[in-house]
Amino acid sequence: RKEVEQDPGPFNVPEGATVAFNCTYSNSASQSFFWYRQDCRKEPKLLMSVYSSGNEDGRFTAQLNRASQYISLLIRDSKLSDSATYLCVVNMAGTYKYIFGTGTRLKVLA
Amino acid sequence: DTGVSQDPRHKITKRGQNVTFRCDPISEHNRLYWYRQTLGQGPEFLTYFQNEAQLEKSRLLSDRFSAERPKGSFSTLEIQRTEQGDSAMYLCASSLQLAGLGHTGELFFGEGSRLTVL
Numbered sequence: 001r002k003e004v005e006q007d008p009g010p011f012n013v014p015e016g017a018t019v020a021f022n023c024t025y026s027n028s029a030s031q032s033f034f035w036y037r038q039d040c041r042k043e044p045k046l047l048m049s050v051y052s053s054g055n056e057d058g059r060f061t062a063q064l065n066r067a068s069q070y071i072s073l074l075i076r077d078s079k080l081s082d083s084a085t086y087l088c089v090v091n092m093a094g095t096y097k098y099i100f101g102t103g104t105r106l107k108v109l110a
Numbered sequence: 111d112t113g114v115s116q117d118p119r120h121k122i123t124k125r126g127q128n129v130t131f132r133c134d135p136i137s138e139h140n141r142l143y144w145y146r147q148t149l150g151q152g153p154e155f156l157t158y159f160q161n162e163a164q165l166e167k168s169r170l171l172s173d174r175f176s177a178e179r180p181k182g183s184f185s186t187l188e189i190q191r192t193e194q195g196d197s198a199m200y201l202c203a204s205s206l207q208l209a210g211l212g213h214t215g216e217l218f219f220g221e222g223s224r225l226t227v228l
Contacts, residue, residue, distance in 0.1 A: 008150070036217075043201060043219035044153065087152050096141060096207075097166055098217060100152035 135204030
């Protein structure tokens with residue numbers, strides 16, 4: 001089993017739609033969680049950290065469910081510019097190693 | 111440009127040759143990471159440094175791979191006797207650990223060095 005698993009998609013959604021991605025992790029001792037965004041042929045960039053209480057940044061909401069070992073990312077009112085790959089990242093407890101999922105590809109259609 | 115820079119951006123080599131990639135992190139960053147990414151996959155952890163100390167190395171990394179960060183600034187990743195399976199994008203990232211505040215978690219990536227092994 002992979003340490004971090006994501007549905008690779010692609011998710012094709014119309015502009016204005018709400019879309020959600022989930023990510024599961026296998027190590028229950030994982031302690032920090034993040035979503036990164038990667039545009040085609042570009043490097044990954046931090047989108048947002050994921051806190052235990054959940055957190056929101058504009059149209060983006062991240063949630064953590066430790067009991068079920070998954071994190072989620074919700075994007076409301078999708079824009080064309082949201083088209084990208086969204087990478088789930090988990091920090092393994094006791095290390096500063098960051099494990100990336102395979103990424104979920106999102107395409108927002110006009 | 112004060113971001114992470116990597117060199118070369120592209121490298122084409124024949125199987126069996128050695129290649130070396132260089133990464134210059136953001137100047138005040140004390141942690142440096144190497145990742146490898148292939149098409150359709152997320153970045154795969156290779157190794158990381160705290161200043162000049164290599165603190166962890168992936169079990170997936172064979173003995174043909176070696177990384178250094180001799181003065182705690184720039185880093186090099188060398189691949190000896192390259193194989194076609196080494197073809198990938200090699201990404202370097204840096205981050206800053208703030209004493210007493212833990213890790214921010216934000217990795218700043220370079221644009222990567224793309225390796226093609228023929």
